Amino acid sequence: MSKRQTSEPQSVDEIQAQLAQLEANENALREALREQQAAEFSAFIGELREQIDARGYSLDDVVARLSKGRRGRSAKRAAGGVSRYVDPDNPERTYSRGPLPTWLREKMEAAGYDPANKAHREEFKSTHLRLAA
16 A cells, blocks of 8 residues: 555545555456466466376376276266356355356456356356366
C-alpha cells in the first residue's frame, strides 16, 4: 500500500477504495499463480516426454503401465462417466453436474462469466477449473 498507516481516521470511501485495490491485486496474483503453475506443469510434461523418448519407451506404454497399478476406479468412471471438476484454489470444492454450487457461481461472476449461459459455463470449466484425477 502506498499510503502510510496513520492514526487519523479514514473515510469510508478511502477504505472502500483500498479494499477494491487489494481485491484487484489479489485477483491479479491468483491469475499470475495459475499461469505460472500451468507453465511449470507444461514444462514438467515436456521433460517427462523427453525422458520417455530418450529411453526409447512409448508414451502409451508408460501411461498404460502407470494406470495399471492404480487402485479403484477413476473419478470419471466413479461418477458414472461424468467429469468431476475441482476448484484449483480449494480442492475440497468439486462440481460434477446439476445446479451450480454457490462457490462456482460466485467464481464465475467474479471472472466476468454468466452462470446462466451454457457456453460461459463450459469455457469457465475448461479454463478456470481442473478435472479430478
